[in-house]
Amino acid sequence: MAFSSFAEFLAMGGHAPYVWSAWGVTALLILATVWHARVEQRQLLNGLKRRARREHARSTGGAQAPLNAARFTSVEGETRNDA
Amino acid sequence: MRASLMPLHDHKGGLMIAVKATLMRDLTLMLRRRGEMLNPLVFFALVITLFPIAISPDPELLAVIAPGLLWVAALLAALLSLDSLFRSDYDDGSLEQLLLAPQPLAALGLAKVAVHWLLTGLPLALMAPLLGIMLALPAGSYAVLALSLALGTASLSLIGAIGAALTVGLARGGVLLSLLVLPLYIPVLIFGAGAVQAAIMGDGVSAHLAILGALLAASLMLAPWAIAASLRISING
Amino acid sequence: MRASLMPLHDHKGGLMIAVKATLMRDLTLMLRRRGEMLNPLVFFALVITLFPIAISPDPELLAVIAPGLLWVAALLAALLSLDSLFRSDYDDGSLEQLLLAPQPLAALGLAKVAVHWLLTGLPLALMAPLLGIMLALPAGSYAVLALSLALGTASLSLIGAIGAALTVGLARGGVLLSLLVLPLYIPVLIFGAGAVQAAIMGDGVSAHLAILGALLAASLMLAPWAIAASLRISING
Amino acid sequence: MWAFINKLRSPKWFYAISAKLQPFFWVAAAALILAGTVWGLAFAPADYQQGNSFRIIYVHVPAAFLAQSIFVSMAISGLVYMVWKIKVADMAATVMAPLGAAMTFVALFSGAVWGVPTWGTWWMWDARLTAMLILLFLYLGVIALRGAFTSRDSASRAASVLAMVGVINIPIIKYSVDWWYTLHQPATFTVTGRAAMPMEMWVPLLIMVLGFYSFFIALTLMRTRSEILRREGTKRWVQDLVTGQPEEKR
Amino acid sequence: MSLCLQARQLACERDDRWLFEGLDLDIRSGEIVRIEGPNGSGKTTLLKILSGQHSDYQGELFWNGVAMSDTREHFLANLLYLGHAPGIKSGLSPLENLAWYQALSGESGNEAQRLEALESVGLAGFEDVPSGQLSAGQQRRVALARLRLTPRALWVLDEPFTAIDRDGVAALERQLVAHAQAGGCVLVTTHHELTASSLLRRIALG
Amino acid sequence: MSLCLQARQLACERDDRWLFEGLDLDIRSGEIVRIEGPNGSGKTTLLKILSGQHSDYQGELFWNGVAMSDTREHFLANLLYLGHAPGIKSGLSPLENLAWYQALSGESGNEAQRLEALESVGLAGFEDVPSGQLSAGQQRRVALARLRLTPRALWVLDEPFTAIDRDGVAALERQLVAHAQAGGCVLVTTHHELTASSLLRRIALG
């Protein structure tokens, strides 16, 4: 232990503002990235779940075709038989 | 003779609606391209980085030339972002439509300039003190630096918009724009950099700032008309 | 079955013809817009005049900072003219055609860069000594200034063209281009401005110039491929 | 070798394997950083010249190392993506860039703060510092370029090219600024392995560095998984995964 | 109140070549006037002159009997011009683009109107996509939605059918006829053949 | 030697929407293939994929039986692509524009050929005017002159009739048929109705 008391630890030998601001900013950024990553993951999963429910409702309802159905329709006038 | 005739509109105002919509539109466009809003700031920072590298890392020398360097770099950053002020509207035909709107063109042009200042001039002014630290700018002049830049860049945006309007129809207008506009920027530069130097010397800065304010007032009165006229000329080409 | 079948071509060379034609085409286009060719030069001169105004007219101070200022201003002038290197070709669809030509894209891109250097870098290098006089640059460093700029701007054109190719498809590419390219310019700036300072000090300049040459050789080998790849990406977008 | 590359080509495989690896790196990161923090802040002895301000080293150096390593990783991912068309590599590069920029910022900030008690100034134009500032700009450039494209395919390839061009330039930049002007501390970890500071100071630093690297790997795995969900959300296997349906048997 | 756009002795020279000379025009409510002519005969130039964008011409223009320069505001308040470029910002969605155009004419309008206008040009479902990601024809359709959204008496349309598919062309033609029948007036250039109608009048250049 | 462009299981997704999926194409000498479909159905996208400008697709392309990536050079040497933008530099005269295009394909050509090509598209007398001063249709005609000037077997044309007047359209149609009859191959999108011909084949999207 390099310090004899907690107050001394906080004072950092007179260098408190420097040491604590450097450590503080680092901690803040690291925690913020972790928090952001978690929120991001949760939002994406929720969004996908919501979409799956919507698609499910639509397909059981059977009213509209899903948006991403194949749209290509026909090739006409195919005269040759390419073997 | 046909029975139903379409009623003709009289020009019935709605200027505020049009101006507000134009402000919102330009803000949305700029903010939507998140990265691009930051570009003038990054350019400012980069140019400021170039000087110590090219000149000398000596803090004492840097402190002497810092006010000038900061002002020149901010001016160039503001200048370069001007080129796109009307160009994309010109390219996609919406400038044509702006001119054909039954609204005073000067007011609509002013709205576009206001957005430009809000998203370049103001952030530049706010960021300058930070770069001042890096150039070892003497303490006590930071507030004046920010204030002079905020006032000055507003004039720069207004004056520069005239040049942007004149060159919008030209390919490679970018560099021609600098040529037209830089000479007009010199008075703003003199009093802006002068204000910061005065603050460092401990002289009064109010005279300098007052002149910057007067320049801004003058540009506010005259530039919108010049911008409108220039846009008309460019569309005509 | 049809009687006559059109013969298919094999790719049969003609690279020199294509490169020569591209060189001629770009030269013609640039020279035809006479005014615009001068723009980087005028920008260079204007920026150099801004500094004494913003900093101080004191010749002794100016002499100290002159090499750095000249190099930074030349670098910015070269940078700004880059934006239009591929943009007009992109806008009118001829870039698409360049990519679909049965010729190595890297060679055609290199031809365009060569024209760019010939009409901006080289004139900037030739003009710099004149502006050096205005900044009270000490005698004996003028030749080195011109030579270092001539060598350096060639690298700048090559590196910058990568950025120009990457941003050509983007609206408001201009300022983004600076962000991408300026960090990569710093080595050239250090050795370029360093050469002039060494000449002023009376130290040997050959080490600096040799490194500038090495940088140029490296960019000549790598940049064309990066330019070609970037153009392909931009067209895709 | 080819089998492995082909496996990597499948985001689905990566999604499964990263789920297994992830917890390990999170635990390692938390443990190492916690241990390093306690040791570095409270137990390591004060420097005989700099006093306690020296404790900034435990965030400054790991962040500086990470900042540089991440750029290199990003360039390698870009290369892998361009050559073998492995999409996961590009997703990883996408999520690395912001973390790299953040670490560069941490190194700059902690260095600037450290400069006040030791050098008496926030900033000076020293080689290492300048190179770090330029690295920050390179990061911003990659992020901005990726954001500027509307087509994802183009954005990925453009960012890859820029990362590769940038990484070639990093040693050149470093060399040129060293040539230009240098004042910063010399290297702590040298090739010979001999430490330039006492063991009690050096070991917590090593622990911190390892902790930061674990954190980088853990976060990259986690965010790459999110990126897979974002980009492959329309794929069958993702939808099955989300709705919790068992996989189709073959 | 009926509208009337007149030109007297209009002439325009380009590169020492007279595109047209001594052109007298009377365009009134209830008409569809098609300017015809081969490529380069001056159709676009004429439309730009008539809509007040080009001032490099000889002759006089009158709007409802008043010289154009004295009544420009009133003229503009009743004009809808669509040129070769569609005037659609690629960074904004179709909905936002239309909102701006509505505001430019001094009305704030409402979203329902705009949605309906977009639906009428077949862009339902694309309201919120950035316009830059629409196809060539879809972008022009956004511009054409203005015909429904901002009611103006005089439409000046330069090649409005460019990039529009077959069904779209038919719908647009019907819209032009309906506008003329409602007492409006359409001035159009196109290389498409328009279905003959009693309202249609032709002016041939070149 | 006969040419053959094949696509197998081609699919392209834009914004979570499949423009086409499972598309198999066989395009051979002597055909005019017209890609049809309403606005936004993916015609331009398909042409860009087939001409190798777009790489964001799934499926395989073959040129004369060889995978496209292995024979790109040979493919490009036989391709003439004209897109939405005409690719004409406004600062250069039509003659200079054509000279560059000829050189790009590796031939130096001669002026008489170029003059003849320009005359064939009705631009006699405009050879030395800066192209920027030509009308929309005239600029496209300069681009179309390349069809005559650089003989390539495969033509890929995206809306070639845009801005072209009636006579021009007829002439261009004849040219397409002649090219197919001579053993070439044309891939075209257009909203114009093409005259029926035994060579014409349609592919419908959307």
Ligand code: HEM
């Ligand atoms: C804004 C200011 C600063 C920046 C940008 C900066 C940047 C860096 C970088 C990039 C490294 C890693 C070097 C490598 O990879 O080998 C580093 C390491 C280091 N820095 Fe700083 N630094 C700054 C200020 C300071 C200050 C003020 C001190 C202390 C007086 C300091 C002490 C150290 C030490 C001891 C190392 C470890 C040396 C090594 O292992 O290479 N730094 N710094």
Ligand SMILES: Nc1ncnc2c1ncn2[C@@H]1O[C@H](COP(=O)(O)OP(=O)(O)OP(=O)(O)O)[C@@H](O)[C@H]1O
């Ligand atoms: N850059 C892009 N980014 C994302 N989506 C795009 C982009 N360009 C086109 N699209 C989408 O792809 C679809 C097809 O576009 P494409 O240009 O291929 O249509 P097209 O059939 O040529 O239509 P048109 O007849 O109007 O020319 C459009 O619906 C559009 O939304």
Ligand SMILES: Nc1ncnc2c1ncn2[C@@H]1O[C@H](COP(=O)(O)OP(=O)(O)OP(=O)(O)O)[C@@H](O)[C@H]1O
């Ligand atoms: N900016 C210009 N400068 C000089 N001359 C021009 C300019 N624009 C057009 N012209 C000339 O004016 C003539 C008419 O052009 P205009 O665009 O009006 O033709 P148009 O009838 O609309 O043709 P198109 O059917 O091809 O659209 C052209 O022959 C052209 O040479």
Ligand SMILES: [Mg+2]
């Ligand atoms: Mg026209």
Ligand SMILES: [Mg+2]
């Ligand atoms: Mg299309």
